[in-house]
Amino acid sequence: MSDPAKLTIHAGTSAEGSDLVRQWLREHNWTANPEFMRQLQQAEHQAVPLVIMAEGGQGVVGGLLAETQLAWLRISIMAVDPRFRGQGIGARLLAEAERQALVRGCRHVYVDTMAYQAPGFYLRHGYSMVGEIPDWDSHGHAKCIFTKELSPESRVERK
The missing domain is CATH 1.20.890 (cAMP-dependent Protein Kinase, Chain A)
Incomplete structure (x- = not known):
């Protein structure tokens, strides 16, 4: 042949x-x-951007970039200024994103993060790791994939 x-x-x-x-x-x-x-x-049913900024006296101290589509919130990027980490800003950003997702009719959240970034943060906030891609960055670090089911009663746990 x-x-x-x-x-x-x-x-x-x-x-x-x-x-x-x-x-x-x-x-x-x-x-x-x-x-x-x-x-x-x-x-x-088109994707709708969701951008949430945390602002302090110095300007923006954190932010979350995401989109909602159908029943899903997809978080693309979340970061907090290193000087303000550990003060609950990330938890507040995440809680507000989940609240906005519920308002938009979402029932699920999807986010991925590198093993050296924030997997523990998402686990503490009720997310389940549903997948891992080993050596994602070709330097031995895995990409971790998380989801969470949302409900009106769901709450983001604090540290």
């Missing part, structure tokens, strides 16, 4: 044929999960 295709390498995502590859995946998704795909097309 002969090889049906020659492989070529391209530097960008706009190479000739890229749109066709995307189309094939979309068509497959529409066939396999039409209800989900219909939901994604509706304006009310």
